[in-house]
Amino acid sequence: MTVKQISVFVENTAGKLAEFIRVLCKHNINIRALSLADTRDFGILRLIVDDTYETVHMLEDEGYVFSITKVLAVAVPDEPGYLYRILTILGDNDINIEYTYAFHHKTQEVAYMIFRVEDNEKAVEVLTREGVKMIDQEHLREI
Numbered sequence: 001m002t003v004k005q006i007s008v009f010v011e012n013t014a015g016k017l018a019e020f021i022r023v024l025c026k027h028n029i030n031i032r033a034l035s036l037a038d039t040r041d042f043g044i045l046r047l048i049v050d051d052t053y054e055t056v057h058m059l060e061d062e063g064y065v066f067s068i069t070k071v072l073a074v075a076v077p078d079e080p081g082y083l084y085r086i087l088t089i090l091g092d093n094d095i096n097i098e099y100t101y102a103f104h105h106k107t108q109e110v111a112y113m114i115f116r117v118e119d120n121e122k123a124v125e126v127l128t129r130e131g132v133k134m135i136d137q138e139h140l141r142e143i
Helices: 014-024 052-062 082-092 119-128 137-142
Strands: 003-011 031-038 044-048 066-077 097-104 112-115
Touching: 003 014, 003 052, 003 112, 003 137, 014 031, 014 044, 014 052, 031 097, 031 112, 044 052, 052 066, 066 082, 066 119, 082 112, 082 119, 112 119
Parallel strands: none
Antiparallel strands: 003 044, 003 066, 031 044, 066 112, 097 112
């Protein structure tokens, strides 16, 4: 149970991020989550979108350099300590987190955290066993 994250290389200069987002708008692509990590010359824009297939074709047509990575999308109820619970489960099972970021659903009382981990299958297994709710690509399209 994973979702597809698209990582796009964007030049780290004024206006390039806005230019990229304008291209998404032009193609009616809706961003569910976004994270930007930068270096001096370029940024890595990590996106979770409503339609990965359409986005990939658009990126190819527009000449962007990108990659696709399977990541976990975990529901985190709006209550103190729940994120700690998830992190503890992963840590206790020797699953390293490479990075994480979050997005909130406007009508549900949960946030969704994106986790890039070393072993998706193992993480899905232990989180599911512990009753942690995750979403897949199809559910992502519906929210």
